[in-house]
Amino acid sequence: MAEFSKQLERLEAIVRRLESEDLDLDEALKLFEEGVERLRVAREQLSQAELKVKKVLEIESPS
Amino acid sequence: MGARVDLFTAASTEGAWTVGEVTRRARAVIEAGLPPLWVRGEIAGFKAWRSGHWYFSLRDKSAQMRCVMFAKQNFMLPAPTDGMQVFVFARPSMYEEKGEFQLTVIELLSTEQGGLWKLAFEKAKAALTKDGLLDPAKKRRLPPFPRRIAVVTSPDGAALRDIEAVIGRRWPVAELIVVPAQVQGAKAEGSVCSALNRISRLPVDVLIVARGGGSVEDLWAFNSERVARTVAAMPMPVISAIGHETDVTLCDLVADLRAATPSAAAEAATPDRVEVLAQCGIVGQRLARALRIASRNGVERLDRSGDRLVRCMEQKLEKSGALLMAHSARLDALSPLRVLARGYAVARDTDGHVLKRVAQLPSGREFRLRVTDGEVNGRVQ
Numbered sequence: 168m169a170e171f172s173k174q175l176e177r178l179e180a181i182v183r184r185l186e187s188e189d190l191d192l193d194e195a196l197k198l199f200e201e202g203v204e205r206l207r208v209a210r211e212q213l214s215q216a217e218l219k220v221k222k223v224l225e226i227e228s229p230s
Numbered sequence: 231m232g233a234r235v236d237l238f239t240a241a242s243t244e245g246a247w248t249v250g251e252v253t254r255r256a257r258a259v260i261e262a263g264l265p266p267l268w269v270r271g272e273i274a275g276f277k278a279w280r281s282g283h284w285y286f287s288l289r290d291k292s293a294q295m296r297c298v299m300f301a302k303q304n305f306m307l308p309a310p311t312d313g314m315q316v317f318v319f320a321r322p323s324m325y326e327e328k329g330e331f332q333l334t335v336i337e338l339l340s341t342e343q344g345g346l347w348k349l350a351f352e353k354a355k356a357a358l359t360k361d362g363l364l365d366p367a368k369k370r371r372l373p374p375f376p377r378r379i380a381v382v383t384s385p386d387g388a389a390l391r392d393i394e395a396v397i398g399r400r401w402p403v404a405e406l407i408v409v410p411a412q413v414q415g416a417k418a419e420g421s422v423c424s425a426l427n428r429i430s431r432l433p434v435d436v437l438i439v440a441r442g443g444g445s446v447e448d449l450w451a452f453n454s455e456r457v458a459r460t461v462a463a464m465p466m467p468v469i470s471a472i473g474h475e476t477d478v479t480l481c482d483l484v485a486d487l488r489a490a491t492p493s494a495a496a497e498a499a500t501p502d503r504v505e506v507l508a509q510c511g512i513v514g515q516r517l518a519r520a521l522r523i524a525s526r527n528g529v530e531r532l533d534r535s536g537d538r539l540v541r542c543m544e545q546k547l548e549k550s551g552a553l554l555m556a557h558s559a560r561l562d563a564l565s566p567l568r569v570l571a572r573g574y575a576v577a578r579d580t581d582g583h584v585l586k587r588v589a590q591l592p593s594g595r596e597f598r599l600r601v602t603d604g605e606v607n608g609r610v611q
Binding site: 171172175178179181182185186189190191192195196199202203206209210212213215216217218219220221222223 | 373374375377385394397398401402403404405406407408409410428503506507509510513514516517519520521523524525527528529532
């Protein structure tokens, strides 16, 4: 999920660029497509419904 | 005068006590006559043996006595230091092998500056401060979207149940790695440290160290300098939730964040998935709107370019139109028809060759004469 925050950061950057810059339509479309894809991946990552719990066995405490 | 002592009889085998008999008798007398009691005095000659047993003297201005406190009584207690004023609850006895009067200490309390615990706490805290481990600048930020969350706690305590419930509700996207540890008793310090060391080698984004409330003794492991130093050395941010809100432990102090309860620790460690999804929705909307604006700009620009193109062509065409008119005027002026119109005529033979010279027009030659409005035939006379 470290990638998740990167994903969101990149998304934010894409949106800001799209919003603020005078872009070629072509470039704007490319950014938009990338944004939509990243959003899809992010949503997919969020879709895991149940917490995975892993118990690590206790090792003998050193005496 | 007192009774005469028969020295011979007194020194005989039958009349004298052995050392063992005396010490055993003395021990019995002491133990029968002096029940366990509280004694106050100053600690002197304190020594902790490798076995864990403590030996020291208690003294005041006029007297002193030997004391022993066995490991099974002192294991959770911070060691006192010489000169400390203490209260002990002890059984007076005789250490027969050495013939020494001795207190077997069951409880040891200090009234100095809040007691032994407080003193030991302050001492360890000072050591940690000196090494910069409590520096607020050292506190790390928690990861906003943790993927792996580790928990060190008792495997069957309420703390773990609370943490699981909160993370399961807020951020089930994560993986929870539970490393059980003994959180109280003699083995707690070692157990917590080995659990921490174990986690330090795992790819974990954030760690929660938790323990429910308890007495000072129960929380002892989390006030140990060793545990505190291990927590400070963890490679990932640590959230500490030990005891009740009012008990601040060394573990709480060195952690990157202190939470009041295990549930609060779990909340601090995780974002709320619902909120993150809403955030994603907003980003999606912004994305769509931004594209709409960008494309509208593009279309407008295209429109503008189109307009310019048309205007440009029109201008070009206009210009060429004028040129064409000028050219056609000039062409018109040069046209032979215009010359004919001025009254000139051109003579050509029957094959259409222009007859320009006298030699070309011998007598009797037929020719055709072109004038402005038509042609006539003629013959040279």
